[in-house]
Amino acid sequence: MKPQPQEQIRKKPLPLEFPGIHYIDEQELEAVTRVIRSRSLFRYYGVDLQKEAESFEAEFAAFLGVKHAVAAGSGTGALSVALSALGVGPGQEIIVPAYLWVSVAAAVVNQGAIPVLADIDDTFGLDPADVERRITKHTAGIIMTHMSGAPGDVAAVQSVARAKGLFLLEDCAQCAGGSVHGRKVGTFGDMAIFSFQMNKNITAGEGGCVVTGDDRLFARAFACHDLGYARDDNGRLIFDDPDLRLWGRGTRLDELRAAVLRVQLRKLPAITAAMRASKYRIRQALARFPQVQLRRMADPAGDTGPFLITTYPDHETARRVNGALRAEGIVTSDQGVSNILMTEWGLHLYYNIASLVKRSSVDRSGFPWTLEANHGLGGEYGKGTCPAADSLFERSILLPIPSCLTPEDEADIIAAFEKVLSACLGG
Ligand SMILES: Cc1ncc(COP(=O)(O)O)c(C=O)c1O
Incomplete structure (x- = not known):
């Protein structure tokens, strides 16, 4: 008798990921309807402003246990805002992990600074010992990503940053709601960013946030996520603050998505x-x-x-x-x-990011790789640079x-x- 082919264990596809999507119900619908009825879709003023973005910021900051939050249009936008607030630019090396997302390297390069890869360990997060090895006199800060939903060894990386006088920016795009011994990710660094794009733990399709406990970094981030200036309580721009005449990244969050995110945030622990x-x-x-x-x-x-x-x-x-x-x-x-x-x-692995491996530029001068201030900075980006990863x-x-x-x-x-x-x- 011919052997029978073995039965496949699973007959229908598993459900799609997209954590927050499965929890969308009448509450999100009600929130969106409320904003549409108000006909006030912009966060700073409108005919009947609901202050959804402002409320989301307060609620997200309270959820994390951090002083300030700035809602942003995306996680990528939030990264650029945070690096602008931190004053990142040419002549600086920023340590980034081998396991990341292309946006992390992009944000550094777009600031005119140079990313330096550090290896990961069996947490799939930055290896604190390798971070220490990759520090040079040009290193200004460390970006730590908490990948695939779980925190890395952030306390150890924080210790390295403190000991060496470097900033720590946590990228919590993939880990909203994560914690280490009761302390939420996003509260270890000088700043942190989140993403609310559809693959993330909570979502409004797109969206992001920058958080910090530092008043000055907050003021700078708030200005940079917008037009480069502060605003008063009525949403009017303030031009006479000499510390806040900056350049905007144009990555504000609108009221519709903020309203959705307020509902999703309440569901985050259950998700x-x-x-x-x-x-x-x-x-x-x-x-x-x-x-x-x-x-x-x-x-x-x-x-x-x-x-x-x-x-x-x-x-x-x-x-x-x-x-x-x-x-x-x-x-x-x-x-x-x-x-x-x-x-x-794909673009989660450093050596798959062709624009990093090839040191690409958007302009003809080779920015930022060819800048005089960046001469001799950086290292290799091809496969082999981070052997543990x-x-x-x-x-x-x-x-x-x-x-x-x-x-x-x-x-x-x-x-x-x-x-x-x-x-x-x-x-
Ligand atoms: C680790 C990490 N950082 C940043 C981002 C950028 O977020 P967004 O897609 O909202 O721009 C992502 C999104 O995929 C990410 O996974």
Whole structure:
């Protein structure tokens, strides 16, 4: 008798990621309707201003436990605003992690400064020891990204920054609501940024925020996110403050998206709790396979949960496990990230950012790489610059954990892992 083909464990695609999207309901609809009815869509003035952006800033700052928040049009805009507030420019090196998003490098380059890569460790966040090694007399600051939903070793990186007199900017775009031993990410650095683009823990489609505990940095960020000047309580520009005659980045948040974000913020703890619970059920089931390395967590309770990263002894094993899991139906529909080898994770990996590797410019003079002030600054950006990251990327698989997984979905993922790992690794 011919052997029967084995049944695939999962018959229909897993739900798409996009954590906040699954929680959108009548409350967001009511918030948007309120703003439309007011016919006041701009944050500073209108016929019946609801002050949604202002309220979001106050509520987000209170949620984090930080003094100031500036709502922005995107996370990328927020990065530029923060670096402008921090006074970043030519002649400065800014340390950025090997595992990042293209916007981080872009924000540094657009300021005229030079990014310097530092390696990551098994938290998939900056390795504090490597950060220290990459500091030169030109280093002005460190950007730490909390990637794939979980905080890195931010307290150690903060200590390095303090000891060396560097600024620390936390990029929490992928980790809103994350914490380390009860302290929220975004409160460790001199400044922090968030993104509310659709893939993030909460969303209004697009959106961002800059936060800081420092009054001066706040005033500068507020001016820079707008037109470069302060505004009075009626939204009128103030031109006579000599410290706030700056240049604007034009990345204000509108009232519609602010209204949506106020609702999403109230749902953030439930969204992250759902993803975390699903993820840790799966992690627990994987504990019986010692060859599978699980991402080291600075604090599992502060992981927001949107991605499960598993690491294997070598690339070939990771590739086989990934292929076998996909063959078992552990995939989302095509629009999602699905279940990928980390080497397929695009502009999150430093060596995939062609404009960084090739030191690209938008102008003909080669800005900022060819500026006299930047002569001799920076290092290499090609593969091999950060060997720990290279090895982790090659050996790891990234599986999104949607915020709406049912116990049946989780059971399918666990069953597929158990079947595939027993076959590929023995266990
Ligand atoms: C780590 C990181 N930083 C910054 C950003 C930029 O955010 P946005 O897409 O809102 O511009 C993102 C978004 O993907 C991100 O993942």
